[in-house]
Amino acid sequence: MKKLLSEMKGNSNLSEALETIPYRQIFRLLANSEQIESVSILHLINDDLFQMGILECFDEIQIGNHFKRRKQLIAEAFKLYELEYFSGCLCLIHSQLEGIITDYLIFKNIIRKEIANGKTKFICNSDGKNVVGLAKKIELAKDINENFLRLESFQFDNDQNKKFHNERNDLLHGSNIDNFNAERCFIVFIWIDSILGSIYRNEVILN
Numbered sequence: 001m002k003k004l005l006s007e008m009k010g011n012s013n014l015s016e017a018l019e020t021i022p023y024r025q026i027f028r029l030l031a032n033s034e035q036i037e038s039v040s041i042l043h044l045i046n047d048d049l050f051q052m053g054i055l056e057c058f059d060e061i062q063i064g065n066h067f068k069r070r071k072q073l074i075a076e077a078f079k080l081y082e083l084e085y086f087s088g089c090l091c092l093i094h095s096q097l098e099g100i101i102t103d104y105l106i107f108k109n110i111i112r113k114e115i116a117n118g119k120t121k122f123i124c125n126s127d128g129k130n131v132v133g134l135a136k137k138i139e140l141a142k143d144i145n146e147n148f149l150r151l152e153s154f155q156f157d158n159d160q161n162k163k164f165h166n167e168r169n170d171l172l173h174g175s176n177i178d179n180f181n182a183e184r185c186f187i188v189f190i191w192i193d194s195i196l197g198s199i200y201r202n203e204v205i206l207n
Contacts, residue, residue: 001023001026001027001030003039004026004029004030004039004040004041005026007040007041008021008041011183012155012157012158013156013157013183013187014041014186014187014190015154016150016151016154016187016190016191016194017041017186017190019150019194020147020190020193020194020197021041021044021190025044025047025049025050026041026044028047028049029041029043029044029047032047041186042182042183042186044186045078045081045082045185045186045189046078046081046082050193051075051078053193054074054189054192054193054196055071055074055075057196057197057199057200058070058071058074059071060200060204061196061199061200061203061204062203063103063104063107063199063203064103064106064107066103067100067103067104067107070096070099070100070103073092073096074093074096074192076092077089077092077093077096077189080092081182081185081189084182086180086181086182086184086185087180089185090171090179090180090184090185090188091171091172093185093188093189093192094168094171094172094188095172096192097188097191097192097195098134098137098168100192100195100196100199101134101137101138101141101148101195102122102137104141104144104195104199105122105131105137105140105141106122108144109125110124110125110126110140110141111123111124111125111131111137111140112125122137124140133165133169134164134165134168134169135163135165138151138152138164138165139152144198144202145198145201145202146198147194147195147197147198148195148198150194151164151191151194151195154191156187164191167179167184
């Protein structure tokens with residue numbers, strides 16, 4: 001237990017894991033590990049209970065069918081992670097995290113979706129301006145709850161030039177080919193878990 005906590009505390013990239021992962025999940029990870037001395041917090045993504053907690057959110061949160069259809073894609077991402085196909089996994093979960101945020105902004109009437117000439121665009125309802133890119137969506141979402149606010153301020157590698165949208169854009173546009181690894185996938189999965197958990201709290205528990 002101490003080893004896994006130290007692993008998270010010693011790596012600023014794993015800050016959200018410290019915020020959101022219950023100790024009971026860490027105990028379960030250790031209990032199910034045949035070689036405790038070699039277990040890493042990164043193995044948590046393969047835990048059935050962790051995966052179930054995320055996937056069930058898509059059944060219980062009622063914010064639209066488009067949101068619910070993401071469940072199968074996240075399930076596929078878990079399989080890619082288990083197989084250590086990190087490049088495919090990371091591209092998939094980066095896109096789905098942005099999609100989840102977009103779905104919730106639409107549900108909260110912060111933005112609206114319009115399709116013109118076969119192109120999809122999102123409009124901010126407060127000022128009528130186009131909403132382009134993940135950075136703007138996170139900015140619009142940061143006042144919804146503290147989880148979104150932490151996402152807005154999160155930095156990879158303690159680098160202010162590596163906010164979430166910077167990392168996502170560099171990966172998906174092909175300029176960064178060095179970060180397709182287990183840790184980067186773990187970080188995005190944890191943020192998906194965090195954001196889904198906050199939406200669940202707002203829309204299911206408190207509603």
